Amino acid sequence: MQTRPVNSDFCFIEGLMLEALEKRGYRQGENLEWIVASPADYLATGVADFIAPAKALQAIRVDIIGTSNSNSTAAAAQITTTTPIVLASSNDILDTGLVASLAHSGGSITGISGLLVDITAKRFELLKETFPWVKSPILVYGNFAPHLRNLEAALEAGRRLGLSAVAILVTGDGSDFIAKAKRTLDDGSDSLVAMGTPGPPEQIVPIVKERRLPAIFGTEFGFLEAGAPVGYGTSLDAQTFAEYADRIFKGANPGDLPIVAPKSFELVVNLKAAEALGFTIAPSVLARATRLIK
Numbered sequence: 520m521q522t523r524p525v526n527s528d529f530c531f532i533e534g535l536m537l538e539a540l541e542k543r544g545y546r547q548g549e550n551l552e553w554i555v556a557s558p559a560d561y562l563a564t565g566v567a568d569f570i571a572p573a574k575a576l577q578a579i580r581v582d583i584i585g586t587s588n589s590n591s592t593a594a595a596a597q598i599t600t601t602t603p604i605v606l607a608s609s610n611d612i613l614d615t616g617l618v619a620s621l622a623h624s625g626g627s628i629t630g631i632s633g634l635l636v637d638i639t640a641k642r643f644e645l646l647k648e649t650f651p652w653v654k655s656p657i658l659v660y661g662n663f664a665p666h667l668r669n670l671e672a673a674l675e676a677g678r679r680l681g682l683s684a685v686a687i688l689v690t691g692d693g694s695d696f697i698a699k700a701k702r703t704l705d706d707g708s709d710s711l712v713a714m715g716t717p718g719p720p721e722q723i724v725p726i727v728k729e730r731r732l733p734a735i736f737g738t739e740f741g742f743l744e745a746g747a748p749v750g751y752g753t754s755l756d757a758q759t760f761a762e763y764a765d766r767i768f769k770g771a772n773p774g775d776l777p778i779v780a781p782k783s784f785e786l787v788v789n790l791k792a793a794e795a796l797g798f799t800i801a802p803s804v805l806a807r808a809t810r811l812i813k
Contacts, residue, residue: 693722
């Protein structure tokens with residue numbers, strides 16, 4: 520079961536997860552019922568947005584709740600302490616206080632949890648390598664517990680690279696972010712880096728296009744398709760999700776299954792978007808790209 524907003528990118532991810540489950544003998548409509556419970560707003564940014572979907576899943580007594588960000592995990596944990604919660608992806612779950620440790624969560628939560636600051640630091644590094652002239656990026660962050668708790672550490676990661684980042688929060692419909700971003704750019708900021716997945720692409724990518732900004736986002740949820748020039752992030756580990764679901768179906772206690780780090784990462788370059796923005800991507804970056812969008 521998944522608590523995640525539904526969009527074309529999620530449908531692709533959902534397909535990978537169902538395929539991984541099928542390899543372990545679970546087939547939708549036969550011995551598996553996969554239910555998507557979604558907030559009304561795409562990439563909703565508050566724990567409260569996920570409470571109703573989590574309640575809906577708990578009401579029908581699902582066997583497992585799968586989550587893919589810290590807020591959906593927190594909402595599910597508020598609703599139930601007994602139904603296993605498996606993280607398909609989540610940033611720094613330790614920072615939420617929902618688990619005792621990565622080795623033994625001490626409760627009903629297990630799965631895959633990324634390192635938000637490390638990934639943000641790598642995005643800063645790639646920004647500087649890809650666009651060597653940048654000096655003051657906007658760091659876009661969302662209303663997620665790991666974002667809020669790790670914001671200063673992320674800014675420090677930029678400073679170590681000589682980048683004076685300015686943090687701007689995305690909330691609501693994104694209009695406040697656009698207004699603040701325009702003022703910040705007018706004051707001298709010259710680029711943009713996303714911390715995790717701070718909000719939906721339609722709230723953030725337009726300013727990149729309008730101001731022709733060097734920018735780096737994640738590789739999921741439509742940012743590259745919306746016109747972002749570069750994406751870096753973790754690859755979906757559908758196999759580990761399916762393995763953990765299988766072990767829980769067979770009686771394993773989720774609290775005894777270690778929470779693991781992502782196994783692989785993606786660097787995606789959108790050559791079409793870069794050309795439209797007037798940028799030439801550094802050959803060293805192109806050589807390491809796992810995927811090119813032409």
